[in-house]
Amino acid sequence: MSEVKLLESVTTFLQRSHGHYINGASVLGQENEAFSVVNPADGEVIATVNQGGEHEVNQAMQAASEAFHGVWAQTSPMERGNCLNRLADLLQKNSEELAQLESLCSGKPIQLSRMLDVGASADYLRYFAGWSTKITGETLNVSLPSLKGEKYSAFTRREPVGVVVGIIPWNFSIMIAIWKLGAALACGCTIVLKPSEYTPLTMLRVVELAKEAGIPDGVINIVNGSGARVGISLINHPQCAKVTFTGSVPTGISVGKLALEQGLKRTTLELGGKNAAAFLSDMTVEKIVDGILEAGYVYQGQICAAAERFYIPSVHIDAVLVLLSERLSAMKIGSPLDESTEMGPLANKEHYEKILSMFETARQEGNEIVYGGYALEGAGFFVAPTVIKAKSVEDTLMNEETFGPIGTFLSYEDEEELITMMNATPFGLSASLWTNDMSKAMRMLPCIKAGMLWINMHTFLDPAVPFGGIKSSGVGREFGSAFIEHYTELKSVMMRY
Numbered sequence: 001m002s003e004v005k006l007l008e009s010v011t012t013f014l015q016r017s018h019g020h021y022i023n024g025a026s027v028l029g030q031e032n033e034a035f036s037v038v039n040p041a042d043g044e045v046i047a048t049v050n051q052g053g054e055h056e057v058n059q060a061m062q063a064a065s066e067a068f069h070g071v072w073a074q075t076s077p078m079e080r081g082n083c084l085n086r087l088a089d090l091l092q093k094n095s096e097e098l099a100q101l102e103s104l105c106s107g108k109p110i111q112l113s114r115m116l117d118v119g120a121s122a123d124y125l126r127y128f129a130g131w132s133t134k135i136t137g138e139t140l141n142v143s144l145p146s147l148k149g150e151k152y153s154a155f156t157r158r159e160p161v162g163v164v165v166g167i168i169p170w171n172f173s174i175m176i177a178i179w180k181l182g183a184a185l186a187c188g189c190t191i192v193l194k195p196s197e198y199t200p201l202t203m204l205r206v207v208e209l210a211k212e213a214g215i216p217d218g219v220i221n222i223v224n225g226s227g228a229r230v231g232i233s234l235i236n237h238p239q240c241a242k243v244t245f246t247g248s249v250p251t252g253i254s255v256g257k258l259a260l261e262q263g264l265k266r267t268t269l270e271l272g273g274k275n276a277a278a279f280l281s282d283m284t285v286e287k288i289v290d291g292i293l294e295a296g297y298v299y300q301g302q303i304c305a306a307a308e309r310f311y312i313p314s315v316h317i318d319a320v321l322v323l324l325s326e327r328l329s330a331m332k333i334g335s336p337l338d339e340s341t342e343m344g345p346l347a348n349k350e351h352y353e354k355i356l357s358m359f360e361t362a363r364q365e366g367n368e369i370v371y372g373g374y375a376l377e378g379a380g381f382f383v384a385p386t387v388i389k390a391k392s393v394e395d396t397l398m399n400e401e402t403f404g405p406i407g408t409f410l411s412y413e414d415e416e417e418l419i420t421m422m423n424a425t426p427f428g429l430s431a432s433l434w435t436n437d438m439s440k441a442m443r444m445l446p447c448i449k450a451g452m453l454w455i456n457m458h459t460f461l462d463p464a465v466p467f468g469g470i471k472s473s474g475v476g477r478e479f480g481s482a483f484i485e486h487y488t489e490l491k492s493v494m495m496r497y
Contacts, residue, residue, distance in 0.1 A: 003338045004110060010100045013205060019050035020224055021207045023063035024217025029056045035197055035225075040107035040345040040352075041335050042379045049200050052225035057192075057233040060221040064163040064190040065239045067218030072190055075216070080185055081132035086213035087206075088125035091118055094209060098202055102174060103336040105199040107345040107381070108299055110337050117202070120461075121178040124479065127463035128182035135187060135484055142494065153495050158488040160188035161266060162241030165234045167227070167255065168203070169247045170196035170347050171302045177203050179478050180244045181220055187487035189242075192221045194231050198348045200224045227251070235259055242266040242487070246304070249273065249401070249427070249472055256475065268476035268486050270304065270468055273427025274401050275450070277307035277458055278418055280435035285319045288312065291434045292324055292407060295458035297331075297385055300343055301405040302351075305430040305452060305459050305467075308402055311418055314411040321387060321409065325371035328385045333376065345381040346404060352381035355404040361396050362388050367408075393424050401427075415444065423449045429469035432458040451477075 019028035033051040038044065072080075091098065099113035108117070137156035144152045166180035173195055184191040195203050203222055210220050223230050235243050235258050243265055245255045252271040259265040277295040279288045295307035312320050336344040346352045352375075359373045372386030385405040390398050397408040412418045422431060432454040435441050441455050451469040454460065461467055466480030476486045 002340075003335055004100070006100055006337075007097050009097050010104075013097075013101065013201070014047050014104075017050075018047055018201065018204060018224075020052055020056050020060070021204060021220075021222040022056065022060045023221065024211055026204070026208075027056070027059075029053070031056070031225075037105060037198070037201060038348065039104055040347055040349075040381045041337075043349070043381070046104055047201060049197075049224050052223040052230045054233055056223045056225075057230060057237060060192045060223045061163060061234070061237045061239045063218035064192050064221055067216060068160070068163055068190040071216040072185075072188065072219050077133045077135070077188075080188065081129035083213055083215045084125045084129035084132070084182060084185060087210050087215065088122040088129070090209040090213055091122045091125070091206070094205075095119065098174065098205060100337070101202045101205060102199070103344075105201055106170060106173065106347050107336050109341045109344050110339060112299055113336075117172060117174040121175045124175070124178050124463045125182050127479065128186040131481070131484065132186040135488065137490075150496050153497070155493050157491045157493065158187075158484065159491055161487055161489055162189060163239050164189045164191045164242045164244060164487065165237075165240045166191055166193045167231055167234075167243070167245040167247065168193060168195045169304075170198040171299070171304070173199035174202050174206060176246050177206070183479065183483040183487050185215070185219065187484060189487055190219045190221075192223060192234060194223055194225070194227075194234060197224070197226060231255075232258065235265070236262055240265060242268075244268040244476075244486075246270045247272075252474065253472075266486070268468075268478070269474045270476075270478060271429070271472065271474040272304040272401055272403065273429040273469060273473040274309060274399060274425050275305060275307045275427075275430045276309040276311060276422040276425075277432045278311040278422055278434065279313065279316070280415070280433070280437065280440065281313040281315060282436045283316075283434055285316055285323055288316060288320050288434070289323045289327055291432075291456075291458070292320075293327060295432055296407045297328070297343070297405050298459060300346055300385075302347060302403055303459055304403075305461075307430075307432060307458055308406065308408060309398055309422075309425075310407050310409045311412050311421055312409060314413055317409065317411040321370050321389065324387055324407075328371055328387065331385060333382060333384075343385060343405065346383060347381070349381055351403070352383065355383055355402065355406070358397060358400075358402050358404070358406060359386065365395055366391060367395060367397065372405075393421055399425065415440070419444065419447045423447075426472045427469070428471035429473035430454070430458075432456075
C-alpha cells in the first residue's frame with residue numbers, strides 16, 4: 001500500500017475560511033483572533049479557525065433554543081429518525097473525504113479513520129435513529145383510596161431536556177460528536193457542539209452534510225474555540241439544560257462542578273482513567289501479546305478506554321515482554337495517510353511533550369524501560385511505542401493516565417492479588433480479563449470495579465451496549481438504551497376521574 005492522494009474536495013475545504021456553524025450557516029464570527037490547525041505528522045499548519053466568543057455562544061444557544069421549541073418540537077419522532085438515517089447515508093457517501101480530514105487533523109491512521117470515525121459513526125446514527133420512535137413512558141396502577149366513588153390513574157412521559165451542550169475531545173472528533181448529537185436529536189433535544197481546538201475541521205464538514213440530510217437549521221450548531229472562552233460560556237448560558245463532556249478527569253470534574261453551580265444542570269461525563277488488562281496463567285505467551293497490542297496500542301493508545309496497566313502472571317512476564325518488544329519493533333510507524341501505517345504520530349504537540357515527560361518520570365523512579373521510551377527523529381510528533389516494567393503499584397505510571405502508546409507492566413502470583421491490584425485506582429472506566437477458563441472469568445467479573453468489562457477482548461464498542469465509567473471515571477452512560485435517561489426528563493402524571 002502507499003500514501004493516499006488527498007481528494008480535491010479535501011484540499012478545497014482546507015483552503016476555506018473556517019469559524020463556526022450557527023442556525024444552518026457557516027459563519028466566521030466577530031472575534032479577531034484565530035487558532036491554527038496543525039498536521040501532527042509534520043507539524044505544519046493546514047488551516048486556521050476563528051476563535052469564538054460570547055457573541056457566537058449567544059447566537060448558537062439562541063438558535064438551538066428556538067429550534068427546540070419550534071421546528072424540532074414539531075418534527076415527528078419518525079422524521080427525526082429519518083433525518084439521522086439520511087445523515088448516516090451521507091457520511092458513507094463522503095467517507096473518504098471525512099476520513100482524510102480526520103487523519104490530517106488527528107494523526108489517526110487512515111484505515112482507522114475510515115473504519116471508526118466514519119464507518120462506525122454511520123452505524124451509531126442508525127442505532128439512534130431506531131430509538132427515536134421508541135421513547136416511551138408507562139402506565140401505573142395507583143392505590144389511593146376512593147372516598148366517594150372516584151378513581152385514579154397515572155402514567156409517565158419522557159420529555160427532552162432541552163438544549164444540550166456537547167464538548168468533544170480531539171481523539172475521535174466525529175464519532176464522539178455523533179454519540180452526543182445522535183442521542184440528543186433522537187430524544188427531541190437540540191445541540192451546540194464545541195469541538196477540540198486540535199481537531200475542529202471534520203465536524204464543520206459533517207454539519208454541512210446534516211443540512212443536506214434535511215436536519216432543520218438550529219438543531220445542530222458548532223462554536224469553535226478554547227474551553228476557557230467558549231466551553232465555560234456555553235455551560236454558563238441560561239439556555240443550556242444539559243452538558244455532555246468527554247475528556248480528561250480533571251477537566252471533567254471542573255465541568256461537572258460548573259454545571260451544578262449553574263442551576264444543577266444535568267451532566268454526562270466520560271472521563272477516561274487508568275484502565276487495566278489482566279491475563280490469567282492459562283493464556284499462552286503469544287495470545288497474551290496479541291491481547292496487549294489490541295488493548296493498549298491501537299491509535300497510539302489515544303483511546304479513553306485503552307488499557308495502560310497490564311498484569312501478567314509471574315511465570316510468563318519475562319517471555320511476554322521479550323515477544324512484545326519484538327512485535328513493537330516490527331510495527332510500521334509513519335504517515336497517517338499511508339494505508340500500511342500501523343502507528344502514526346501523537347495528535348498534538350502538547351500531548352507529545354506530556355508523553356516525553358512520562359518517559360522521564362519512569363526513568364527517575366527507576367522503572368525499567370524494556371522497549372521504546374524516546375521520540376523519533378524527524379518532523380512531527382512521533383514517539384516509539386513503549387514497554388515499561390514497573391516496580392510497584394505506587395509508581396506514577398501505574399496511577400496517572402498517559403493516554404499514549406505506553407504499556408506499564410506488573411507481575412502477580414494469584415487471582416486474589418490480581419483483583420486487589422486491578423481495583424487499586426480511583427478510576428473505573430474499563431478493564432479486560434483474558435482467559436480460556438470462562439467459569440473463572442464469570443466468578444471474577446463481579447469483583448472488578450469498572451463500568452465496562454471485556455472478556456478476551458478490549459476497546460470494542462457496540463451501540464447497543466451502554467458505555468461509561470464509575471468512580472472518578474465519570475457519570476452517566478453513552479448509547480445503549482441507557483442514553484434515553486440522560487437526555488430526557490421523567491414526568492409523572494396523576495388523574496382523578
